Amino acid sequence: MSELLKSMSPAGDATGEDLSFHPDDVPLAIHDLTVAYHRKPVLWDIDLDIPEGKLVGIVGPNGAGKSTLIKACLDLVPKTSGEVGIYGKPYRDQRHLVGYVPQRESVDWDFPVSALDVVAMGTYRRLGWFRRVGKKEREAAMAALEQVGVGHLADRQISQLSGGQQQRVFLARALAQDAKIYFMDEPFAAVDAATEEAIVKLLRSLNEQGKTCLVVHHDLATVSRYFDWLVLLNMRVVAAGPTSELFTEENLEKTYGGQLNLLNDAAKALSHATR
Amino acid sequence: MNWTSFDTWIVITAALCAVACALPGCFLVLRKMSMMGDAISHAVLPGLAVAFLITGTRASSAMFIGAAIVGILTAVFTQWISKVGNVDRGAAMGIVFTTLFAIGLLLIVRAADHVDLDPGCVLYGAIELVPLDTVRLGEFEVPRAAAVLGVVLIANFGIVVALFKELRLSAFDPALADTLGFSSRFFHYLLMTMVAVTTVASFEAVGSIIVIAMLIVPAATALLLTRRLIPMIAIACGVAFLAAALGHVSALTVPRWFGFDTTTSSGMMAAMTGLLFGLAWLFSPSEGLVIRWLHQRRGSDGLRGGSPAQG
Numbered sequence: 328m329s330e331l332l333k334s335m336s337p338a339g340d341a342t343g344e345d346l347s348f349h350p351d352d353v354p355l356a357i358h359d360l361t362v363a364y365h366r367k368p369v370l371w372d373i374d375l376d377i378p379e380g381k382l383v384g385i386v387g388p389n390g391a392g393k394s395t396l397i398k399a400c401l402d403l404v405p406k407t408s409g410e411v412g413i414y415g416k417p418y419r420d421q422r423h424l425v426g427y428v429p430q431r432e433s434v435d436w437d438f439p440v441s442a443l444d445v446v447a448m449g450t451y452r453r454l455g456w457f458r459r460v461g462k463k464e465r466e467a468a469m470a471a472l473e474q475v476g477v478g479h480l481a482d483r484q485i486s487q488l489s490g491g492q493q494q495r496v497f498l499a500r501a502l503a504q505d506a507k508i509y510f511m512d513e514p515f516a517a518v519d520a521a522t523e524e525a526i527v528k529l530l531r532s533l534n535e536q537g538k539t540c541l542v543v544h545h546d547l548a549t550v551s552r553y554f555d556w557l558v559l560l561n562m563r564v565v566a567a568g569p570t571s572e573l574f575t576e577e578n579l580e581k582t583y584g585g586q587l588n589l590l591n592d593a594a595k596a597l598s599h600a601t602r
Numbered sequence: 603m604n605w606t607s608f609d610t611w612i613v614i615t616a617a618l619c620a621v622a623c624a625l626p627g628c629f630l631v632l633r634k635m636s637m638m639g640d641a642i643s644h645a646v647l648p649g650l651a652v653a654f655l656i657t658g659t660r661a662s663s664a665m666f667i668g669a670a671i672v673g674i675l676t677a678v679f680t681q682w683i684s685k686v687g688n689v690d691r692g693a694a695m696g697i698v699f700t701t702l703f704a705i706g707l708l709l710i711v712r713a714a715d716h717v718d719l720d721p722g723c724v725l726y727g728a729i730e731l732v733p734l735d736t737v738r739l740g741e742f743e744v745p746r747a748a749a750v751l752g753v754v755l756i757a758n759f760g761i762v763v764a765l766f767k768e769l770r771l772s773a774f775d776p777a778l779a780d781t782l783g784f785s786s787r788f789f790h791y792l793l794m795t796m797v798a799v800t801t802v803a804s805f806e807a808v809g810s811i812i813v814i815a816m817l818i819v820p821a822a823t824a825l826l827l828t829r830r831l832i833p834m835i836a837i838a839c840g841v842a843f844l845a846a847a848l849g850h851v852s853a854l855t856v857p858r859w860f861g862f863d864t865t866t867s868s869g870m871m872a873a874m875t876g877l878l879f880g881l882a883w884l885f886s887p888s889e890g891l892v893i894r895w896l897h898q899r900r901g902s903d904g905l906r907g908g909s910p911a912q913g
Contacts, residue, residue, distance in 0.1 A: 365688065401781045419783075427781045438632060438774045439831045448771050452782040457764055484829040500778075 351415025354379050354508045354539040355400065360409030362392070362399050369395045371563050373409070377556070380537045382530055384544045384554035384570070388583050391561045393543040394430065397510045401427060413508065422452055426506030428497050430513050436486050442496045443481040446471050449503030464503075471499035474532075476525050491522030498529060508539040515544060527553060550574065604854075611733040611745050613850050616812075616871055618751035619804045620842035623816035625758040626796040628835050631821040632773045633793070637692065638677065639817035641699035642794065643801040643810040645676040647706025650805070655709065666802055673798025676702060677791060727809025729868050747807035754803040758796055762835070769793075770831055812868040816842055819875035826882040826889050845874040 353376055360373040370392040377383055385393050398404045400411045402418050413421040426449070446468035447460045454464065472478045475495040480488060488496065494514060501509055514526050530553065533540055541558075544550060550557065550570065557573045559565040559582040566578050630639050646669040653668025676698055684694035732747045739749060762769065769789060772779040776786035797817065804813045824837035849871025857865045884891050 398777075403777055403780055422781065422783050425781065427778060429775065429777050433777060434775045435632075435634070439825065439829050439834050440770065440774060441830070444770075444831075445774070448775070448778060448782075451767060451771060451784065454767075456768065456784075459767060486829070 352379065353377070353412070354414060355541070356412040356415075357400070358410050358412070360396075360399060360411060361407045362395055362404060363407045364404075368407075368562065370399065373564055375558065375564055375567055377539060377541065377558075379539055380534065381539055381556040382534050382554045383539070383541045383556040383558060384550050385541060385558045385560055386544055386547070386550055386582070387560035387565075391582075393560055394512050396560065397427075397512055397541065397543060401425065401510060424507045426501035426504035426509040428501045428509070428511040428514055431490070431494055431497060431516065433512075436488075436493060438485065440485060441481065442472065442477065442483050442485055442488065442492075443468050445485060445496050446499045446503050449500040449505075452504070467505075468499070468503050471502040472496070474502060475499045475529060489519070490517055491519040494518050494522055495525060498526060502529075506538070509533065509541065511540065511542045513543045513545060515542075515546060515549075547579070608733045609850065609854070611748060612729055612867060613847050615732050615745055615748040615751060615807055616729060616846035616850060616867070617843045618748060618755050619808050619812070620816045620820070620846040620871070621839045622751055622755040622758050622800050623804065623813055624820040624838040624842035625755075625762050625835065626793055626800060627817035627821040628824070628831075628838050629769055629773050629793055630797065630817060631825060632831075636818045636822075637695055638680075638794070639797055639801075640814050641680070641695045642673045642676050642797050643813045643817075645699040645702035645706075646670070646673045646798060646802055646805070648672055648702050648709055649706075650802075651706050651709035666799075669802040669805070670795070670798045672702065673801060674791065674795055676798075677794035726811060726866060727805070727807055727868050729808050730866075732807050750803050751807065754800055758800060761792070761796060765789075765792075808868045808871075812872045815872035815875045816845070819879050820845065823875070823879045823882045826879075826886045829888070841875070841878050845878055846871050849874040 355375070355377040357373050357375040360370060361368060362370040373396065385396065387393055395404060399406055400413070400418065411418060414424060418425070443465065447464050449471070450460065450464040450467055454460065469478060469481060472481055472495075475498050477488075477492050477495045477499070480492060480496075485493060485496065498511075498514060501511070515523055518526070530540055530542070534555075542554070544553070551574050554570055556568070557570045558567045559573065559578055561582050561584070565582045566573050627639065630636055649669035649672030650665050652672075653665040656668075657664040679698045680691065680694045683689065683697060684691045687694070689697075732745045735746045736743045737746045737749055738744075768779070768784050771782075772784060772786045772789035779786045779789070800817075801810070801813050804816075820838040820841040821834070823841045824834040827837055828834050850867045852874065853865050853867040853870035856870075857863060882890070885893075887893060
């Protein structure tokens with residue numbers, strides 16, 4: 328509760344930064360954000376306010392900067408300009424409110440740890456420096472594993488898991504972070520149908536608890552079923568808002584401009600959605 | 603074989619060095635930075651030389667600090683060149699450590715006109731001479747190198763125990779470590795500092811060849827034998843110890859079988875790590891070549907046994 332109160336205190340007092348434009352009841356407020364790699368802009372002048380308790384899909388073509396957007400919010404890549412407020416404060420003051428699911432390929436799955444060890448990493452911030460994982464943390468990790476349906480695999484070394492199971496371990500780790508806002512980088516990439524279903528169930532249950540989830544998503548066919556809010560991204564924000572208003576052929580054309588195959592996919596997806 | 607207290611001290615010193623190296627070595631291997639150990643252990647040379655030229659003595663504290671600083675600079679330069687120059691990290695490492703090593707050699711050759719600091723000693727060490735240079739610890743007369751390496755081993759062990767969860771997290775998933783507030787950059791440089799300090803401490807006694815072997819090979823061997831981090835570290839330490847002991851014994855005995863005189867112990871210890879790795883590679887119960895070959899044969903013999911379950 329004290330963490331909650333802390334997050335409600337007036338913005339900017341801890342850091343002296345001017346974040347007056349960030350209302351502290353907005354889970355994620357991005358203002359004028361530009362990110363460049365080797366002088367090539369990847370994200371350009373992003374302005375975005377994500378309302379609380381939404382399942383937000385971040386959609387756009389390859390190279391649109393979807394992952395970079397998440398990483399910039401979490402201070403994993405340097406911002407060229409602009410600011411990001413999480414409940415009204417910079418990320419470094421709000422780590423306890425944020426859960427992160429990186430892309431599955433971002434780590435070495437041959438690493439000598441068990442599934443339970445990986446999930447327990449989600450509790451490290453609460454533990455702080457030097458303190459070891461104890462019974463409480465192991466129980467929390469176990470509960471998270473069970474929630475995504477892989478509790479029986481807790482003792483497996485992670486290379487012995489299938490791709491879908493590995494993805495669920497990553498989701499369980501984010502659950503163990505016990506956050507208010509979750510950033511997920513392509514959790515649906517290359518997973519089996521059972522895992523896809525488990526992830527959707529998990530997203531819904533997080534949604535029911537009033538948590539905010541931002542999910543980088545690739546499959547246009549499922550967008551309108553999975554997400555109630557959308558960010559259409561292609562270096563800039565093409566559009567952001569409720570899925571029902573945004574998911575139109577015109578907007579998708581603007582987002583995917585010129586990429587014919589993808590446009591065909593989009594058309595198919597739309598016919599799916601309207602059916 | 604004529605075993606004296608000299609031999610005992612040689613083995614103890616080498617074992618302290620080997621285990622002290624194996625601890626940070628495990629994390630180097632897991633971070634896929636094995637070559638960094640190689641780079642740092644070469645690059646510390648100019649640090650040794652400059653410290654020597656400034657102080658004019660081989661007093662170890664000055665050389666220790668000088669070399670450790672250059673070791674850490676190697677890591678900093680590598681990072682910097684690969685980022686600013688946009689080149690591959692391996693290439694950046696190659697640029698930095700060969701340059702530093704060359705500068706170090708030049709400096710030493712210059713200095714060696716006046717004193718005894720020779721490049722050969724730096725590469726191969728002089729472990730046979732270790733028992734001659736002693737310090738008093740309470741009632742005991744202990745080789746200085748053994749005392750120094752003992753302190754380094756305790757420090758490395760202390761760091762690995764105290765920061766085990768953070769070291770594991772930052773090696774496995776540096777991005778998550780950063781988002782949780784455990785700076786992966788801090789742990790990168792902590793590890794580099796451990797490697798640099800351990801290398802420098804090992805230098806005089808055992809030379810840089812054995813340091814490179816002991817940093818990487820025991821850890822790589824352990825990774826063939828287990829899929830858990832704590833057992834991996836324990837096995838790596840065991841392999842390192844075994845290689846040191848067997849290395850010295852076989853340096854005394856093996857050449858005799860063929861009618862030669864005894865050979866250099868540190869060379870034999872490094873060779874022994876390779877031998878132990880080879881054994882693990884062949885006979886590891888999970889990853890070994892023999893087991894996999896047997897599995898394959900059984901698989902092709904008939905369908906009765908079924909294929910080993912995947913996942």
